[in-house]
Amino acid sequence: xxxxxxxxxxxxxxxxxxxxxxxxxxxxxxxxxxxxxxxxxxxxxxxxxxxxxxxxxxxxxxxxxxxxxxxxxxxxxxxxxxxxxxxxxxxxxxxxxxxxxxxxxxxxxxxxxxxxxxxxxxxxxxxxxxxxxxxxxxxxxxxxxxxxxxxxxxxxxxxxxxxxxxxxxxxxxxxxxxxxxxxxxxxxxxxxxxxxxxxxxxxxxxxxxxxxxxxxxxxxxxxxxxxxxxxxxxxxxxxxxxxxxxxxxxxxxxxxxxxxxxx
Amino acid sequence: xxxxxxxxxxxxxxxxxxxxxxxxxxxxxxxxxxxxxxxxxxxxxxxxxxxxxxxxxxxxxxxxxxxxxxxxxxxxxxxxxxxxxxxxxxxxxxxxxxxxxxxxxxxxxxxxxxxxxxxxxxxxxxxxxxxxxxxxxxxxxxxxxxxxxxxxxxxxxxxxxxxxxxxxxxxxxxxxxxxxxxxxxxxxxxxxxxxxxxxxxxxxxxxxxxxxxxxxxxxxxxxxxxxxxxxxxxxxxxxxxxxxxxxxxx
Numbered sequence: 001x002x003x004x005x006x007x008x009x010x011x012x013x014x015x016x017x018x019x020x021x022x023x024x025x026x027x028x029x030x031x032x033x034x035x036x037x038x039x040x041x042x043x044x045x046x047x048x049x050x051x052x053x054x055x056x057x058x059x060x061x062x063x064x065x066x067x068x069x070x071x072x073x074x075x076x077x078x079x080x081x082x083x084x085x086x087x088x089x090x091x092x093x094x095x096x097x098x099x100x101x102x103x104x105x106x107x108x109x110x111x112x113x114x115x116x117x118x119x120x121x122x123x124x125x126x127x128x129x130x131x132x133x134x135x136x137x138x139x140x141x142x143x144x145x146x147x148x149x150x151x152x153x154x155x156x157x158x159x160x161x162x163x164x165x166x167x168x169x170x171x172x173x174x175x176x177x178x179x180x181x182x183x184x185x186x187x188x189x190x191x192x193x194x195x196x197x198x199x200x201x202x203x204x205x206x207x208x209x210x211x212x213x214x215x216x217x218x219x220x221x222x223x224x225x226x227x228x229x230x231x232x233x234x235x236x237x238x239x240x241x242x243x244x245x246x247x248x249x250x251x252x253x254x255x256x257x258x259x260x261x262x263x
Numbered sequence: 264x265x266x267x268x269x270x271x272x273x274x275x276x277x278x279x280x281x282x283x284x285x286x287x288x289x290x291x292x293x294x295x296x297x298x299x300x301x302x303x304x305x306x307x308x309x310x311x312x313x314x315x316x317x318x319x320x321x322x323x324x325x326x327x328x329x330x331x332x333x334x335x336x337x338x339x340x341x342x343x344x345x346x347x348x349x350x351x352x353x354x355x356x357x358x359x360x361x362x363x364x365x366x367x368x369x370x371x372x373x374x375x376x377x378x379x380x381x382x383x384x385x386x387x388x389x390x391x392x393x394x395x396x397x398x399x400x401x402x403x404x405x406x407x408x409x410x411x412x413x414x415x416x417x418x419x420x421x422x423x424x425x426x427x428x429x430x431x432x433x434x435x436x437x438x439x440x441x442x443x444x445x446x447x448x449x450x451x452x453x454x455x456x457x458x459x460x461x462x463x464x465x466x467x468x469x470x471x472x473x474x475x476x477x478x479x480x481x482x483x484x485x486x487x488x489x490x491x492x493x494x495x496x497x498x499x500x501x502x503x504x505x506x507x508x509x510x511x512x513x
Contacts, residue, residue, distance in 0.1 A: 160363060252350065
């Protein structure tokens, strides 16, 4: 890592490569769309997708809000459940052996199969979306937390035990904080799954949302609108992803000092 | 050694049929600094786990101030690696034992803060452990140990992970601290020089199953310990002979 004197230069050094690679893909796509002779109604150029986003921003925003709502609500439920269950299975080992197979099996169910069924059972409202988002995010969060607890330094636990700390106290003082880096690693992955899960649930049936917007655009042979909705959902995901990074910085100031050695 | 605090009587311990400790008997008197010296893997740390309540012994008796050890343990334990919590600032690491005992965070901080200068940590209260050098981390760990105000310190190779120069500096520093505070301490180490430098008495342990080979008394006054004297050299040589004669395979 070369020493760069100014923060602006350092920022450029860290974001530059990403900007260049993304720019190259967009440029290649734009060039191909312009010179391949494929009709813009089949393969719209990036410029056209952006133009469509601008033109339909009202409708897109209108549909993005329910998607964001379902994502956040579903994710919040899943987080709360993962926290509760991770603590339970950490304290009661037999419970882990009883529940883990159930959780693993829940992950083997294909989303395409279960999404229409959940919509069939629970209707077009918010409930089935929350459930699907929770279904796809619960397990990664649970695994991340469990692994985090397990990663606790044995010396620290032994030290606390020698101080006379109870099991609950050891959990609160050592295991829980030790799990934080793992928690945030899981959070970063899960938040991207959450958006996809919400869109998929809407795709299976909804009154409003980016998923149903994409379905309608596809049925009307408007790939440019499909991609416009995709661009909106990608932006949404990136914003949520960035938010988790910010929260991590605030929640774990010590972690930055360690130079991101751990997950 | 008129006033015995810790009294181990014929302690035995085995793990799944593998004998680890074989009839260990030792005493530590009030204000005495005693070392247990032995090869690695000899079960020195197991001895500490018996004392701090991590495991129960299979035979023998541990008494402290005349009473059989049970329940609340009278020891403040300092582990081999510093075991500082990376997510806590140094001051909050130092107060850990007090917090576990139920003190409020403010009360604990007030009690610990005045000791930072003496431990060479003034100005580093708000730092995180990763910002400190190895020697400073070890001093912070010792600070965390002594503020618990337990009757006796258990030190498990506290300087083992440090480089040679820092280790020597830390040993000298610990010596001056000990001279002021007269803690009762039991030190585990495999560093003969360290044991001779710091201790009043030394127990040499055999390889597993660990038994006590011999007890050494270090007669040199503490003020002369820093210097190379024929007497300390003689004791060091004698201890080394005792330990090495036990290991025919090396």
